[in-house]
Amino acid sequence: MLITENTVIVITGASSGIGESLVRLCAEKKSKIALLARRYDRLQSIVASLENTGAQLLPIECDVTKKESVIDALTQVKSELGEVDVLINNAGRGYTGAVEDTTDEHLHSMFSLNVYSLWYAVREVLPTMKARNSGVIITVSSVAGTMGFPYNSAYVAAKHAAVGFHAGLAAELAGTNVRTHVICPDGVLTEWADVTETMPIGNLFAKGIAYSRTIAREKGIALAPLAKMKSADEIAQCIVETMENDNAPLDIFTHEGSHERSIAASQDRSSFVRMMLPLYEGMRKAYSELCAK
Numbered sequence: 001m002l003i004t005e006n007t008v009i010v011i012t013g014a015s016s017g018i019g020e021s022l023v024r025l026c027a028e029k030k031s032k033i034a035l036l037a038r039r040y041d042r043l044q045s046i047v048a049s050l051e052n053t054g055a056q057l058l059p060i061e062c063d064v065t066k067k068e069s070v071i072d073a074l075t076q077v078k079s080e081l082g083e084v085d086v087l088i089n090n091a092g093r094g095y096t097g098a099v100e101d102t103t104d105e106h107l108h109s110m111f112s113l114n115v116y117s118l119w120y121a122v123r124e125v126l127p128t129m130k131a132r133n134s135g136v137i138i139t140v141s142s143v144a145g146t147m148g149f150p151y152n153s154a155y156v157a158a159k160h161a162a163v164g165f166h167a168g169l170a171a172e173l174a175g176t177n178v179r180t181h182v183i184c185p186d187g188v189l190t191e192w193a194d195v196t197e198t199m200p201i202g203n204l205f206a207k208g209i210a211y212s213r214t215i216a217r218e219k220g221i222a223l224a225p226l227a228k229m230k231s232a233d234e235i236a237q238c239i240v241e242t243m244e245n246d247n248a249p250l251d252i253f254t255h256e257g258s259h260e261r262s263i264a265a266s267q268d269r270s271s272f273v274r275m276m277l278p279l280y281e282g283m284r285k286a287y288s289e290l291c292a293k
């Protein structure tokens with residue numbers, strides 16, 4: 001699907017990070033873009049900074065964990081911009097906590113935001129996409145949707161569910177011109193790692209990685225390679241390419257080596273855990289220190 005000035009694109013989580021970068025890239029194509037997020041002031045300043053691009057930009061305050069909020073937002077999009085051609089489910093947040101420290105509230109929060117929100121939005125746009133036999137639905141999941149990471153199992157489980165949602169959706173849409181894709185980034189330099197619920201996961205990883213070097217040296221085993229961090233712009237560019245490529249695969253891995261790591265993790269989880277042991281032990285030490293503070 002070529003993105004033109006007539007393409008109606010909805011982007012959730014448009015107020016920062018990957019979502020904001022995506023808005024800026026789509027605005028260069030002068031498209032009709034609905035920006036959804038809770039921080040309306042940030043959406044307004046993004047829109048103001050793009051007023052000379054020729055794009056039609058519609059900021060909408062929306063909490064994607066609330067079904068009525070999503071329904072209202074998408075009703076407004078249809079009446080002000082037209083039927084949705086591309087839906088990008090990008091809104092998401094992480095969580096830091098051991099399994100035994102994860103409360104029902106944390107679980108509910110992770111699944112409302114990273115999973116239930118997908119149904120709320122997709123149910124609103126899919127019937128028209130099916131009727132027109134045209135449309136693209138993309139969700140930003142994570143490599144955490146294809147393999148485990150310690151001390152954020154609620155996020156890992158929710159992002160696996162997002163990947164599962166797309167596996168089911170792709171099967172329902174097989175043979176039609178409505179496409180669906182799930183983006184699985186590794187680390188991206190955005191606010192995300194600082195705003196994870198309970199404590200910033202960025203601190204946990206930084207400390208854990210530092211400890212893992214010593215642990216690997218002491219045990220005489222090699223450290224498994226970690227993906228190099230990418231910018232929000234790089235991920236947004238990959239999403240635009242996916243929108244425009246009718247032959248794009250269902251699962252999109254944005255970082256070098258992450259597809260291979262994901263295959264290794266799913267083929268033999270026990271060997272994968274053994275390979276990652278220095279990192280996991282480093283993170284265990286870091287987590288107990290951070291909890292003790």
Ligand SMILES: NC(=O)c1ccc[n+]([C@@H]2O[C@H](COP(=O)([O-])OP(=O)(O)OC[C@H]3O[C@@H](n4cnc5c(N)ncnc54)[C@H](OP(=O)(O)O)[C@@H]3O)[C@@H](O)[C@H]2O)c1
Binds near residue numbers: 019093190
């Ligand atoms: N950064 C990474 O390392 C990384 C790696 C893999 C996957 N991801 C995924 O990439 C996506 C984008 O994250 P990012 O890295 O760009 O982080 P970010 O800068 O923190 O952006 C998250 C976006 O989600 C929105 N959001 C959060 N809760 C929401 C809610 N209840 N309703 C509506 N919008 C909500 C935020 O807007 P408001 O706060 O204004 O509502 C914000 O615009 C997420 O799904 C994340 O899980 C990130």
